[in-house]
Amino acid sequence: MNRQTAPAPKPGDYKSGVHPVWCPGCGDFAVLAAITRALAKLQLPKHEVALVSGIGCSGRIPAYLDVYGFHGLHGRALPVATGLKLSRPELTVLAAGGDGDIYSIGAAHFVHACRRNPDITLIVMDNRVYGMTKGQPSPTSEPDFAAALQPEGPHVPPVNGLLLALSAGATFVARAFSGHVDALAEMIIAGIEHPGFAVIEVLSPCPTFRPEQTQWKRQVEDDVFKPASSLQEAMAQVISAPELGTGIVWQTTRPAAEHIPAPPADHAAVMREITQAFLP
Amino acid sequence: MPGTRRESLSLALTGSGGTGMISAGELLLRACARIGLYGLQTRSVGPQIRGGESAALLRIAHYPVEAHDDAFHVLFAADWQNFERFAGEITLADDVVVITDEAATDIPRVVRAHAADIRHLPLHAIAREHKARINMVGLGLLGHLLRLTEEELADIIHWFFTRKGRQQFIEPSIAAMRAGFALAEPMLEEVPSLRTTPDAARAQAKAGRRWLISGNQAVATGFLQAGGRFVAGYPITPATDMLEWLAARLPQLGGQLVQAEDELAAINMVLGASYGGIPAMTATSGPGFSLMAEGIGLGVMAEIPALIVDVQRIGPSTGIPTKSEQGDLQLALCGTHGDAPHLVIAPDCINDAIRTTAWALHLAEKLQCPAVLLSDQKLGQMLSVIDAPEGMPPWKAERETVAACETGDYRRFALTDSGISPVALPGAKGCMHTIDGLEHDEAALPSSKVEDHAAQLEKRWRKLQQMEEWPEEEMRHWADCIGTGEVCIITFGSSAGPAREAIRLAADMGLHARHISMRLLFPPQKKRLHKLLEGVKRLIVVEQTHSGQFLHYLKAHYELPEVVISCRRPGPKPITPQQVLRALREACTVDAKLTERVCT
Numbered sequence: 064m065n066r067q068t069a070p071a072p073k074p075g076d077y078k079s080g081v082h083p084v085w086c087p088g089c090g091d092f093a094v095l096a097a098i099t100r101a102l103a104k105l106q107l108p109k110h111e112v113a114l115v116s117g118i119g120c121s122g123r124i125p126a127y128l129d130v131y132g133f134h135g136l137h138g139r140a141l142p143v144a145t146g147l148k149l150s151r152p153e154l155t156v157l158a159a160g161g162d163g164d165i166y167s168i169g170a171a172h173f174v175h176a177c178r179r180n181p182d183i184t185l186i187v188m189d190n191r192v193y194g195m196t197k198g199q200p201s202p203t204s205e206p207d208f209a210a211a212l213q214p215e216g217p218h219v220p221p222v223n224g225l226l227l228a229l230s231a232g233a234t235f236v237a238r239a240f241s242g243h244v245d246a247l248a249e250m251i252i253a254g255i256e257h258p259g260f261a262v263i264e265v266l267s268p269c270p271t272f273r274p275e276q277t278q279w280k281r282q283v284e285d286d287v288f289k290p291a292s293s294l295q296e297a298m299a300q301v302i303s304a305p306e307l308g309t310g311i312v313w314q315t316t317r318p319a320a321e322h323i324p325a326p327p328a329d330h331a332a333v334m335r336e337i338t339q340a341f342l343p
Numbered sequence: 344m345p346g347t348r349r350e351s352l353s354l355a356l357t358g359s360g361g362t363g364m365i366s367a368g369e370l371l372l373r374a375c376a377r378i379g380l381y382g383l384q385t386r387s388v389g390p391q392i393r394g395g396e397s398a399a400l401l402r403i404a405h406y407p408v409e410a411h412d413d414a415f416h417v418l419f420a421a422d423w424q425n426f427e428r429f430a431g432e433i434t435l436a437d438d439v440v441v442i443t444d445e446a447a448t449d450i451p452r453v454v455r456a457h458a459a460d461i462r463h464l465p466l467h468a469i470a471r472e473h474k475a476r477i478n479m480v481g482l483g484l485l486g487h488l489l490r491l492t493e494e495e496l497a498d499i500i501h502w503f504f505t506r507k508g509r510q511q512f513i514e515p516s517i518a519a520m521r522a523g524f525a526l527a528e529p530m531l532e533e534v535p536s537l538r539t540t541p542d543a544a545r546a547q548a549k550a551g552r553r554w555l556i557s558g559n560q561a562v563a564t565g566f567l568q569a570g571g572r573f574v575a576g577y578p579i580t581p582a583t584d585m586l587e588w589l590a591a592r593l594p595q596l597g598g599q600l601v602q603a604e605d606e607l608a609a610i611n612m613v614l615g616a617s618y619g620g621i622p623a624m625t626a627t628s629g630p631g632f633s634l635m636a637e638g639i640g641l642g643v644m645a646e647i648p649a650l651i652v653d654v655q656r657i658g659p660s661t662g663i664p665t666k667s668e669q670g671d672l673q674l675a676l677c678g679t680h681g682d683a684p685h686l687v688i689a690p691d692c693i694n695d696a697i698r699t700t701a702w703a704l705h706l707a708e709k710l711q712c713p714a715v716l717l718s719d720q721k722l723g724q725m726l727s728v729i730d731a732p733e734g735m736p737p738w739k740a741e742r743e744t745v746a747a748c749e750t751g752d753y754r755r756f757a758l759t760d761s762g763i764s765p766v767a768l769p770g771a772k773g774c775m776h777t778i779d780g781l782e783h784d785e786a787a788l789p790s791s792k793v794e795d796h797a798a799q800l801e802k803r804w805r806k807l808q809q810m811e812e813w814p815e816e817e818m819r820h821w822a823d824c825i826g827t828g829e830v831c832i833i834t835f836g837s838s839a840g841p842a843r844e845a846i847r848l849a850a851d852m853g854l855h856a857r858h859i860s861m862r863l864l865f866p867p868q869k870k871r872l873h874k875l876l877e878g879v880k881r882l883i884v885v886e887q888t889h890s891g892q893f894l895h896y897l898k899a900h901y902e903l904p905e906v907v908i909s910c911r912r913p914g915p916k917p918i919t920p921q922q923v924l925r926a927l928r929e930a931c932t933v934d935a936k937l938t939e940r941v942c943t
Contacts (some may be wrong), residue, residue: 079777081788110772115615118780125777126789131769132777133618134789135611136641142575142608146615146623147769149599150573154619154769175604323573323621326597333595334568334735341554343376343728 071106074099079129084120086194088277090241090267091120094188095127097241098157100248102130105255107155114157115144117169119195120269121161121188138169141176141185148181149323155255156182162189166202166222176260177231179320184254184261187224188241190269190276198272225301228262229294229313235261236297237311240283241268250311258316266307279307288312351404353412354485355433356478358421360395363478366503368399369726370482374491374499376555376728379544381407383727387429387915388665396425398433403489405544407729409692409840413921415439417534418458419485421466421477423449430454432916440534442466442484460533464526475512475519483523488534496520554731558693558722558837559585559626562652563592565700566624570740571650572598573623575612577605580664581720582626582654589626606631610638613649617642618778620768622704622740624650628720629658629671633678640679642713643803645778646756646764648742650704655719657914666915667720669836672892675715676865682800684807686714687865691823691839693722694729698736699862702820705738710806711763717864719887721917722837742766748773755787758798762806807866821863821871828855829880830930831904832923835861835893838885844920849927856927867900881906881930885923889913906930 077099085091102112112130116122118137125132131154135143144158165173165187176185191208193199199212202222209216228236235257239247247265254261266283268276288310291297297313304312327333354371356364368384375382382403389395400415402408414436420426420443435441435457443450445463455461464484470477479500486496497517504513527534547553556564563585566574574593576586590600603609606627613623627635632653642649655671657663675687686706690699700716707714745753745767753774757764767774781789782796790796810818823839825846832842839860846858859875876882882904886893894909910926912918 079775108772109775110770113769126779128777129775131775133615133645134777134779134781135614135645136637136780139607139611139638142603142611143615143618145601145608146573146575146612146617147619148615149601149612150616150619150621150623151769171604172608175608321599321601323599324594324597326572327595330570330596331735337567337592337595338554338564341556341560341731342551343373343548343553343555 072103072109074103077102077109077128077130079127081126083127084123086271088270089120090190090269091124091188093241093244094186094247094265094267095124097244097247097251098128098186100244101251101255104248104252111153112155112157113147114159115140115147116159117164119161119164119193121159121164124159138164138167139172140164141169141172144183145176145179145181148183149321152182152322157184157186157255159186159188162187162191162203162224163193163201166224166227174227174231177228177233177262180232180234180259180317181319182258182260184251184257185263186251187262187264188267189224189264190267190273191221192269192272194269194272223301224262224264225312226298229298229301233262233313234259234315234317235311236313237262238264238266238288238309240266240279240285240307240309242280242283243285246285246309253311257314259319266309283307283309286310290314350406351402351408351412352417352489353415354401354403354417354419355415356399356401356419356421356481356485357426357429357433358397358477359424360397362421363476364397364399364421364481367478367482368401370499370503371485371489372401372403372726372728373555374486374495375403375489376553377499377548378491378495379541379546379548379553380405381728383408383725385411385721385725387432389425389428396428398429400433405541408844410844410920411917413919417485417488418442418454419481420447421481423447423451426451427453440530462530469522470519473515473519473522475515479516479519480523483520484527486520487524487527488530493521493524496524552731554729555726556693556729557584557724557726558696558718559654559724560588561693561696562626562690562700562716562718562723563589565697565736566650566704567592567596568697568735569622569701569704569738571622571624571704572596573613573616573621574598574600574625575603575609575616575623576600576625576627577603577609577631579628579631581656581724582628582652585626585652585654585723606634607638610635610649610651614638614642614647617647617649618769620742620744622648622708624652624704626652626654628654628656628664629674630661632671632674636678639685639713639715640681640683641780643679643683643685644780644782646711646803647713648707648711649713650700650707650716651713652716652718654723655717663915665720667837667887667917668914669719669838669887670889670892671717672835672864672888672896675717676896684804684866685712686710686807687717688714688863689717689836689861690722691834691836691860691862693725693727694732696722697732698820701736701738704740708740708742709763711742711766712807717836719837744768745771745774747771754785756783756785756799756802758785758802761809762802810866811868811870818868818871821861821868822875823860824857824875826850826855826857828857829878830883830927831857831859831876831879831881832883832885832927833859833861833897834885835864838887838918841918841920841923842885845923845927848920848924854928854931856931864896869901872901876904879904881908883908883910883926883930885910885918885926887912887914887918
């Protein structure tokens with residue numbers, strides 16, 4: 064309405080002022096900062112943005128933003144976001160979750176959201192550990208990551224989220240590093256502007272339970288992915304890329320599977336027509 | 344008794360896969376509805392994906408019927424393969440007429456021992472001669488016994504194949520029907536018959552005053568009528584046909600159905616769409632309902648309206664997916680973790696399902712709370728001829744909303760007197776907040792404080808508990824009470840049908856009793872039920888469970904009369920009016936003390 068006259072929002076305007084529960088040095092602070100920068104750069108009115116999350120350290124992020132937030136159940140951010148986007152297509156809908164949230168308990172929803180292609184931007188905050196429950200191996204943990212719950216380590220290959228997204232039909236697949244906030248913000252902007260389901264896996268270190276990840280800032284290789292011209296090429300890039308490589312690897316367009324049409328002008332008339340079929 | 348006229352006639356059509364017994368039953372029911380008769384059909388099918396044995400169980404009457412009779416008067420068996428699988432559901436009347444093929448040599452002992460009148464007829468030969476299916480021979484034969492005319496039956500065959508786009512079957516099917524019709528001629532004298540349909544009833548049917556509708560369709564209609572526009576669901580027997588029916592009709596009303604990847608997704612999609620402001624529901628059965636429990640709890644905590652329809656089937660686990668029981672009652676009441684007050688509502692017949700579903704959606708939206716609607720396989724998949732509703736139910740999905748906030752201090756969970764806090768939907772300017780499965784304060788900020796939990800918990804209870812104080816005209820739909828007397832039958836859901844008929848049968852014998860059918864099960868309406876129970880000395884609790892879940896619910900929440908008799912039976916054999924009548928007569932005559940007996 065008065066978007067022209069109101070002063071342009073700055074990144075700080077998108078913060079709620081609620082103090083995060085995260086540990087000092089947590090990569091999630093930078094993800095929060097990148098989201099606010101992206102929203103400010105796009106000049107999105109705060110009330111027209113919704114962020115849906117699940118459970119875990121990542122799940123806390125909506126409360127720290129001054130947008131519409133939904134902190135739901137462990138693993139179920141994507142179904143909630145899908146329902147919301149269907150009912151309110153004019154909103155910018157983001158979903159956020161951790162590696163456990165999205166690739167373990169919510170893995171089925173991740174696969175089917177990729178297939179359905181709703182216009183939602185998903186940010187997977189990957190720290191390869193269950194932080195909120197204090198340090199259990201996650202689906203992206205290394206096979207030898209030993210912890211109290213699995214003293215020998217999980218000894219199974221980690222989930223490759225990008226490969227999973229590609230094979231499930233996601234139309235935008237990328238990886239970023241939380242330490243490079245501007246690059247991450249640009250990636251989130253690209254995801255929001257992408258007309259479909261955008262998967263952005265963010266390497267987001269956990270200094271508390273995975274202190275070795277503080278070295279990621281020296282190990283990350285930026286822009287190793289180049290937007291591929293075929294799915295085969297995209298998969299090949301993901302398979303051969305360095306473990307901590309970032310960039311957009313795949314972007315294509317495909318209509319979303321579902322939409323809610325406009326209601327009829329005369330509800331009662333349509334009901335009469337529908338119930339006519341009950342005449343024997 | 345040969346030759347006597349009956350008020351209602353029960354017919355069972357059985358056969359193996361491909362004999363088309365279910366279709367024949369539906370066509371008979373439709374033809375009866377067209378001439379003003381009432382009736383119902385349930386089906387009993389085996390676990391096969393396609394084919395396998397199946398039975399169409401019909402009851403045709405001059406008055407609306409909601410339940411099967413005690414016994415079947417006509418049994419038409421296309422063949423006897425696997426008949427034993429549902430023999431326990433088909434009690435034969437003493438004067439039953441059994442119609443079977445002339446070549447049948449495998450009539451089960453249970454049938455031979457019981458039936459004096461077994462007619463061997465050239466059913467298969469006629470079907471072969473006319474290159475038609477045996478169900479068309481049966482349609483003619485049984486239609487004649489029901490005093491339908493050949494023209495009426497030909498019309499229904501025409502309608503059936505035209506709708507399917509298979510016009511080439513019309514002529515041979517009509518020929519087979521006519522041959523079957525002729526076969527019934529010698530039986531008319533001896534087979535119990537219905538009275539001729541009254542002219543007034545014919546006129547009513549002609550004027551479109553009858554509907555042929557299933558319980559699942561009725562629930563779906565109530566949802567659409569109240570303004571429901573989003574459905575997410577996962578296929579599960581016996582709820583799938585409701586989802587399919589909705590999928591075809593929602594787009595006409597500005598709605599959409601999403602086939603979710605599982606029930607966890609379905610309930611969370613519903614919560615997401617409802618959070619966006621669109622009235623939403625899911626439909627499922629026991630196994631799926633169990634999976635939705637966590638989502639229902641989120642709906643309670645975050646105060647999001649949602650309608651969850653549980654078309655109950657026999658459990659636990661996979662149980663008997665195609666057959667009915669009322670065993671999810673306690674799950675519906677208490678199935679979520681924590682203290683999670685939510686609405687539990689049960690429609691009590693097909694006609695009522697339209698109204699009650701609209702009411703449930705209305706209440707869910709008004710109270711910002713999930714509502715569980717307890718249907719069951721019997722009610723959901725029963726196809727019934729009903730009086731077309733005089734008007735559509737008045738209830739609409741309406742949520743109290745806030746359009747915009749000026750000062751930025753919007754409190755999503757404000758502690759109001761009613762417990763209902765006006766909601767700012769996403770998009771409302773200046774009211775941004777995060778709703779949460781975490782306990783929270785009034786401003787929706789996560790809180791683990793003693794006082795916030797106490798205040799918010801109490802608020803969530805209060806908004807439901809205040810319903811007890813709502814004016815009578817708003818709450819009239821919570822329960823029905825018919826009849827008078829010191830003996831009272833109480834039911835919820837589909838058990839009301841046989842109870843209502845038992846009350847009428849008892850009245851004919853000079854026994855006067857009451858019947859209370861409860862729709863609103865949670866929150867309990869203590870004052871209202873106690874008022875309905877005034878003067879009642881003996882209460883008969885009728886339910887289709889093994890353990891008496893409804894009895895235990897009543898004992899937990901209400902002060903009951905001194906003598907309480909539990910009349911219960913597990914599925915799949917339905918509770919019948921005669922069974923309830925026996926319990927009623929016993930309660931009226933025997934000096935019964937508190938008993939928990941199993942009805943037979």
